[in-house]
Amino acid sequence: MEQRQEAEKQEEEQALAYRDRIGFVGAGQMGEALICGFIRAGICSPSQLCACVRSEERRRRMLELGLQVFGDATLGGAAELAAASDIIFLGVKPQYLDGVLEALQPHVTPNHLIVSIAAGVRLASLEAALPEGSRVIRVMPNTPCLIGQAASAYVLGNHATNEDAAKIYMLLSSAGLAVSVEERMMDAVTGLSGSGPAYVFLAIEAMADGAVAAGLPRDKALALAAQTVSGAARMVLEGSGDGSLTHPALLKDRVTSPAGTTIVGLAELETSGVRGALIRAVKAAAKRSENLG
C-alpha cells in the first residue's frame, strides 16, 4: 500500500514537471547542455522550452533544437520569456547576471521558480535582486549533462518549496547525478564537478600523448584513454554492484602487481606530484568561485 502511494506520488510529481514550461536566459555552453540533456531524457519536449539569446549563432542553434526564441534579456527578451515560462534558468556568465536580474525582476511572479546556474553567485544576492518571496534554487551542473552524464548539486533558497525541490531533482537527475548540498559547499562543488570535466579532458589528452610517444596511433590512443577514464569511473560508481561507491584506493591496489607496469606508472605520477596538483586545482577553482560571489 505504502509502495503504491509512493509510486502515485512520484507519478504525480513527474506529471508536474512534464507540464512546466522552462525558459533559459542565456543558452551558451551550459544552457545548451541542460536543454539537450532534458530533451534527450524525455523529461520535456522542445515545445515546452524557450530561450533568450543575444547572438545570431545562438538563435539559429536554439531554433534548430525546436525552442521558442526571444532576444536579449536586457532589451525586452526577459519579459517575453517570463510570460512563456514556469521555471526560469539563469544561464548567463556571472558578470552579466546583475543586468539580467534587473530586467527580469518586474516580470517575476509567485508562480515562477528561478534557477541560477551561475558560479559563485549566492542565494542571498539572487533573492535580494528578485521580488520579495521569490522561489529560487541555486544549481551547479556540468557539461556532461549534454549526454545524460551530468554531476549536479543544488541548494534551495528561503522560499523554495518541497515541490520545487522534487521538480529540480527530477529535472537534474533525468540528465545524470543530482545531489542536494548546503550552500556553504557550493564553491567546493564548483571546483570539483563544475570545473572538473576540463581536468579530465586534460588528463585524457595527456595520457593519449604518452601512448603516442610510446608508439600508438593518435586515434586509437585517444579512444583507449577516454574509455579507460570512463570505465575506471564506472568501477568507482557501480563496481560494488549494490549502489554504494567503491573506494578508488581499493581498486588501485587490486590492479598493481608486485614489480608490474602499473606500480611503476603510479610511482611516476606520485614523483610528479599529480595527486597534489589535482587537490590544488580543485581548491583553486573553489577559491575562485568564492571570490566571484
Ligand SMILES: NC(=O)c1ccc[n+]([C@@H]2O[C@H](COP(=O)([O-])OP(=O)(O)OC[C@H]3O[C@@H](n4cnc5c(N)ncnc54)[C@H](OP(=O)(O)O)[C@@H]3O)[C@@H](O)[C@H]2O)c1
Ligand atoms: N561551462 C560550464 O562548464 C559551466 C558549468 C557550471 C556552471 N556554469 C555557469 O553557467 C553560466 C553560463 O556559462 P557558459 O559556460 O554556458 O557561458 P556561455 O557559453 O558564454 O553562455 C552564456 C550565454 O548567455 C548569453 N547571454 C549573455 N547575456 C545575455 C542576455 N542579456 N540575453 C540573452 N543571452 C545572454 C550569451 O550570449 P552571447 O553568445 O551573445 O555571448 C551566451 O550565449 C555561468 O554563470 C557559469 O558560471 C558553467
